[in-house]
Amino acid sequence: MLPPIETIVENFEFIDDWEERYRYIIELGRMLPPADEALHAEANKVQGCASQVWLDLGLDGSGGEPRLHLRGDSDAHIVRGLVALMVALFDGQTPRKAAETDAFALYTRLGLGEHLTPQRSNGVRAMADRIHRDATRMAAEAP
Structure with a gap:
């Protein structure tokens, strides 16, 4: 199970060496749950990534106010x-x-833009844009 984002940021900032930071990202x-075949559907594929990336953003209304449920995978x-x-x-x-939420701000805060290839940076932006677009649509459809 993934730690909360605040813990990830604290851990990341504690690690000085970029090789260790890469290992932490890996x-x-x-820690992501294993992906089932349904996640790898063409509709979930993120365009603009050099590697294959799949994201599925849904809503979980079981706890009152609907919350996002995000699953993802990459090759x-x-x-x-x-x-x-x-x-x-x-x-x-x-x-x-x-x-x-500005996902790319997290990417910048962690200094990833300076240490990943432009193709990977474009992929992060494509993921962030896809999530933003889907969340915006879901927010507009909410009662």
């Missing part, structure tokens, strides 16, 4: 870790809060 990816270890960052950031948020 470890976060390993690349480091990218699966970046997906895990998105899951930790958005899973359990209300659609409105998620629509107002």
Whole structure:
């Protein structure tokens, strides 16, 4: 199970060495639940990523106010870790809060833009844009 996003940020900032930070990101990816075949549907595939990335954003209304349920996967270890960052950031948020959250700001805060390839950066932006778009739609449809 993934730690809360605040814990991930604290851990990340505690690690000085970028090789160790990469290992931590990969470890976060390993903490994602195994993906079932339904997640790998074409409709869940994120366009604009160099690696294959799948995101499924749904609503869980079992606890009162509907909350996002985000699942994700990738065929690349480091990218699966970046997906895990998105899951930790958005899973359990209300659609409105998620629509107002700047996922790319987290990416920048962690300094990932300076240490990942431009293709990976574009992939992170594509994931963030997809989640923002879906959360915005869900927030607009909410009663």
